Amino acid sequence: MITGKNYIGNTLSATGNVRYQTFNPIENKANDPVFTEATAAEIDRAAVLARQAFSTFSKLSNRRRSEFLNCIADEIMSLDETLIKMYCAESGLPEGRAIGERGRTIGQLKSFAALVSQGDWVEATIDHGDPNRRPLAKPDLRKMYIPIGPIAVFGASNFPLAYSTAGGDTAAALAAGCPVIVKSHPMHAGTGELVASAVIKAAEKTGMPNGVFSNLNSRGIEVGKQLVSHEFIKGVGFTGSIKGGRALYDIAAQRKEPIPVFAEMGSINPVLMFPKALANRANELAKTYAHSITLGTGQFCTNPGLILGIKGEALQTFSNQLAHEILQIEPGCMLHPNIHHAYEQLKEIASTQRGTVVLANSKDQILANHAHQAVVFVPGEIFLNNPTLHQEVFGPFSLIVACEDVMQLTQIIDNLEGQLTGTIISDDNEIVHYKSAVDALERRVGRLIFNGVPTGVEVCPAMNHGGPYPASTDSRFTAVGIHSIRRWVRPISFQDWPDELLPDVLKENNPLGIIRTVDGRIEVKH
């Protein structure tokens, strides 16, 4: 049952008087539960508990933290139909997507549980001392990763499970040993409370310290601002708009003690389609891309919002085919009336810029909060000189740019902002003629895809999800996959430390049998 309250550590609390409801975009009406926004005192209490919890939680054995993460996964599964129904009611997304995203969330929790139970992630590095070295004896040094402190996690509107309450940021932070305070997304407060109840249950079952997790309801931006400003918060994870992410980054940077913010923000995910590929398989590409652009009603951060080609018949044919194919797809419901409204507005702005040609944008009457997919065409020169066209249109929209030649194509890529992904569509080794463009693309993105689509972010160690600003605020880290744990840890060295006082991962006889780098050589588990 939904209480509408905040979890301040293990305790349900609702002392405030700001209340709100979530919205069912399919039924076009508010959902029943009423949520109470967290007060300044509740936020402070959550931060104080998190700080207290940090001193014990950060010192727990790998096995204990792993148990906690696995138990969260189990408790989320126990929510069963209740969770799936609430997810659908608050997002307008279909049940299949809800089940798939739950699977991804569980998978992430379990992969971090496995990572932590194994222990290699601390990247233990040992350099033995040498008392006989001259002129100075060489000390014994042993380095490992430790957690940085309580982390504030902001849930994403477009992933109510996988990038929210117990999503990737939370799983990585808990795995590292950092307590987490979630600023629940106002559009899916019910889904958030359900998942939070699962985390709290797991924390209690596995004996975690009170304060290891809190969940704060918020209707607007105030709760988040206060949370990021709190001196006990030591890092921030965010997935959402550039405006929102940058605002949090600015608050964090202006603190007396600045803290790292990892915000995964906007991206238009340029796709370079070379002429031979277009000539060879315009139909197939049009079908594939119509599907990719409209997947999840275009509400993925890896949505292909920009298609770059060389002007000519092949590009023209493909463009018309894409327009045709995309109109065959049933319009989808967007997450919330606000998101739908913003989509229609940004689409209108992009479609009416000087020199643009609208290839697809049905005006038929459709259901409330459903989005008309659209394809717009523009010459390279116009695109290059109009920054408005470089902005993300969040929804089932793509802009096709017809470049004069490879030089203009390269220039356009050099002038794009940072991106999560860049895709190359190329046949018969034609890519060799576009080296400068491909090199430029590599400098602008976090992931390069060959003859595929950018949507679909595989969760695996080799995945990088992030990229140069504004794709993310710190391109040096990924938000997806086990290496995302590095956002929330820092190295510490122990010099001439007695073996019996060292953490197990650094002890001379390697009691946990983890992979370590010893005197410059990797020693694999025995």
Add this chain to the structure above:
Amino acid sequence: MITGKNYIGNTLSATGNVRYQTFNPIENKANDPVFTEATAAEIDRAAVLARQAFSTFSKLSNRRRSEFLNCIADEIMSLDETLIKMYCAESGLPEGRAIGERGRTIGQLKSFAALVSQGDWVEATIDHGDPNRRPLAKPDLRKMYIPIGPIAVFGASNFPLAYSTAGGDTAAALAAGCPVIVKSHPMHAGTGELVASAVIKAAEKTGMPNGVFSNLNSRGIEVGKQLVSHEFIKGVGFTGSIKGGRALYDIAAQRKEPIPVFAEMGSINPVLMFPKALANRANELAKTYAHSITLGTGQFCTNPGLILGIKGEALQTFSNQLAHEILQIEPGCMLHPNIHHAYEQLKEIASTQRGTVVLANSKDQILANHAHQAVVFVPGEIFLNNPTLHQEVFGPFSLIVACEDVMQLTQIIDNLEGQLTGTIISDDNEIVHYKSAVDALERRVGRLIFNGVPTGVEVCPAMNHGGPYPASTDSRFTAVGIHSIRRWVRPISFQDWPDELLPDVLKENNPLGIIRTVDGRIEVKH
């Protein structure tokens, strides 16, 4: 010969009209060479060249970059006596220190050359695809580190070689594939120009692109501000004061595209001395610490500026011994009259706070720019409530705090700012009684030392030099050792990329024979 000009890429340039000289603190007079500060146009030119150089430099083979780094080391050695004499004339530091620091600088360059030639540093991670996976085929993903772009490096006043022109930041950035623009330290512009000439010679000899390195003279703060604001600069390395580092951090954070700043700043390096150790070996500890506090005239970032003990006879005896021993040491010359002046001022402020007792601070006449070492004593309660006493006094100064008990000791540590190091002096397993204090220390520092001194930063993979703010602006990275390369790189993933187009480090047959993580398992070089 010193020209006093800037290196804008490979070209000497001095179009400005702001001129300055460096100062010999031993002879208490200005050095002869006259330097010309870089103009806005020269700064812009250096940035434009760096951006151009980046596209080729970032793509060079590991072998080529390694050659460049080794050649820099050789060219620095070729400067021979000229460099050593200039170093001493501009710093007041003795010849032995100059030679030692040169050795450290050469060692760093060579260790990065070795790292790069080997190739493992890109942390290649490969997850093979599975076309038969259901419901969706699994893509092939391959991840590696690539450089982030041109880096601005700010030379440190207290390490004219090892943390300056071709010091650790520069070596790490060049190794990663990032061009470097150095903002030369005004106190050792001559040393800077000599080392810059060696880097440029090496760049020319090994065929590096023009713009891979520039060296900008600056008298004040304007050159640095402009450099960090320049849109082509993608990261900043700084070693110096909190005020200076924070100013650069703020500029970088407020850019349209914020960039990472790694600033290694102030630290007072708390030392916890437990009673048994003090009772057992007050004399030895007093001698050791008198030496550590005055090493390099106290101008090390790891200088032990704060000694924390439990009040009682043992601490009292040690304190008096330390005061006695420190006065036996010959006063040393400081780097510059400004630094000496700041030392005397901050020492005076610290010594005259309510409740402090000055144990050592000779008033004898000494040579110009030489520093009187000082030891001050204060009760824990007073220290706890007076933040002025928590500030760094840069020079041969240490504050001894007598705590009531382990609770107060822990509370004091919890209230300290972030620190580079923390040291424990402990005998006969007495440390078990101070667990809360040791745990608190671990949360505040980047390196823990047992029964040693914090001064002396070994350059090795297991070293961590950095720590929670304000020890550094990003505790997630070290400034010393090969892992410092991670400050200047970001991951990129290649999805379903054709093998022949992949960088060598990611090709299926591993042509470079590097260590990689493949499908979750480490594959050691064959």
